[in-house]
Amino acid sequence: MHDLGLDLMGALHGEKAFIGPEHVVVDITNRCNTNCIACWTYSPLLRDKAAPVSWKRQEIPGDAAHRLMDDLAVLGTRRVRFTGGGDPILHPQFYSLIRRIKSRGMRALVTTNMIKADTEKFAEAGIDEITASLWASNPTTYSRLHPNQGPATFSRITRVLEELRQTARPPVMTLANVINRMNFHEMEEMYEYAIDLGVHAVYFTLVDPVQGATEGLMLTDEERHFGLQAIERIQARQKSLGESAPLLDNVGEFTGRLSNQEATNGFYDAGRIDELPCTIGWNFCRILADGDVVPCCRAVMLPLGNIIERPFKEIWFALKYNEFREKALKLKKDDPYFEEVQCYRMCDNLMHNRQFADRLDGLGDPGRGALQTRLRGYLDAAKEPPPEPGTVAEKGSLPPPDRDGSEPPAREEGAA
Numbered sequence: 197m198h199d200l201g202l203d204l205m206g207a208l209h210g211e212k213a214f215i216g217p218e219h220v221v222v223d224i225t226n227r228c229n230t231n232c233i234a235c236w237t238y239s240p241l242l243r244d245k246a247a248p249v250s251w252k253r254q255e256i257p258g259d260a261a262h263r264l265m266d267d268l269a270v271l272g273t274r275r276v277r278f279t280g281g282g283d284p285i286l287h288p289q290f291y292s293l294i295r296r297i298k299s300r301g302m303r304a305l306v307t308t309n310m311i312k313a314d315t316e317k318f319a320e321a322g323i324d325e326i327t328a329s330l331w332a333s334n335p336t337t338y339s340r341l342h343p344n345q346g347p348a349t350f351s352r353i354t355r356v357l358e359e360l361r362q363t364a365r366p367p368v369m370t371l372a373n374v375i376n377r378m379n380f381h382e383m384e385e386m387y388e389y390a391i392d393l394g395v396h397a398v399y400f401t402l403v404d405p406v407q408g409a410t411e412g413l414m415l416t417d418e419e420r421h422f423g424l425q426a427i428e429r430i431q432a433r434q435k436s437l438g439e440s441a442p443l444l445d446n447v448g449e450f451t452g453r454l455s456n457q458e459a460t461n462g463f464y465d466a467g468r469i470d471e472l473p474c475t476i477g478w479n480f481c482r483i484l485a486d487g488d489v490v491p492c493c494r495a496v497m498l499p500l501g502n503i504i505e506r507p508f509k510e511i512w513f514a515l516k517y518n519e520f521r522e523k524a525l526k527l528k529k530d531d532p533y534f535e536e537v538q539c540y541r542m543c544d545n546l547m548h549n550r551q552f553a554d555r556l557d558g559l560g561d562p563g564r565g566a567l568q569t570r571l572r573g574y575l576d577a578a579k580e581p582p583p584e585p586g587t588v589a590e591k592g593s594l595p596p597p598d599r600d601g602s603e604p605p606a607r608e609e610g611a612a
């Protein structure tokens with residue numbers, strides 16, 4: 197079971213982790229069966245910037261992937277999401293891995309294009325959440341955005357989503373839409389499609405372009421303005437439906453990006469990133485199809501170890517990971533360390549950092565004091581000096597390490 201106080205305590209320390217990541221995203225395969233128009237690796241617009249064939253064949257071997265699930269469960273991970281470079285369902289052991297996650301008491305989530313989705317296999321494996329990445333509300337738009345798929349694929353996916361809703365234990369379903377110049381005009385129809393399907397939520401995000409290849413898909417100022425108005429109309433529709441309405445997942449980040457004046461250049465989160473401490477190193481990580489462990493969704497060029505070579509636990513608690521945690525927490529993201537991450541373009545983990553900050557704020561002074569006391573206890577037991585001032589405390593989220601910790605220990609798990 198994940199102890200929610202321990203990840204907060206790690207941020208208080210400023211470098212170390214005291215428990216494994218709560219959420220883990222695993223790119224189990226880079227193989228894919230479609231070519232979404234804005235895909236970073238398979239879009240037909242990429243031409244010479246497309247990923248090499250050797251990359252497209254990468255896949256975490258089944259035994260290593262199963263072992264990883266066991267290791268994560270021991271470290272306290274609560275949610276494992278299969279997503280990433282290719283379509284997870286194409287991994288030959290996809291359903292077996294879902295069963296392994298479930299048997300270890302974690303939640304199993306997948307982000308998929310749904311082309312190979314099978315209602316019975318999903319139901320039998322006990323998948324908890326499915327994010328269907330469709331980018332369209334109808335067969336015509338769908339096939340324009342997935343040039344190697346015909347309209348019939350959309351109809352089949354619709355049927356599978358309807359079937360999944362009828363299963364004995366329906367998964368939580370979200371429709372994901374990457375908004376770009378080819379589909380921004382039908383955001384309201386996407387929401388109506390979600391209503392018709394009876395899914396749990398709709399997720400909108402803006403296209404993150406590949407420089408020199410897919411910039412033409414970015415919205416103009418006028419189109420972003422249209423998008424903001426569409427969201428207002430969708431929210432009015434949502435309100436009119438009451439509790440049965442699909443949620444708008446993470447809509448605040450989406451409208452924030454639509455409103456950002458720098459969005460036309462693809463720097464959607466410039467001006468917002470440095471306002472929030474980056475605490476992603478304490479509750480999240482991503483594992484790529486070649487086994488590399490990277491600390492956030494964007495940090496694919498910042499590997500901190502490889503699970504084929506070393507157990508995940510060793511990587512997660514190593515000095516190299518501590519270095520990332522400290523730098524992500526303390527440094528502005530224009531520091532050269534983050535050059536390859538390009539945080540200002542779009543931080544896909546902004547909501548995680550925001551949730552973490554909210555949990556810290558929610559502790560209040562007594563909870564923070566108790567956490568401080570708990571940290572001292574850990575450091576005393578390990579005979580380590582307390583951390584230097586200058587961690588998350590100085591960013592206003594937690595008290596400094598020498599603050600009086602005499603309050604009685606609180607159950608910070610509940611407060612978090």
Ligand code: SF4
Nearest residue numbers: 474476492539543545
């Ligand atoms: S993109 Fe940058 S700010 Fe966002 S989680 Fe990664 S390192 Fe932190």
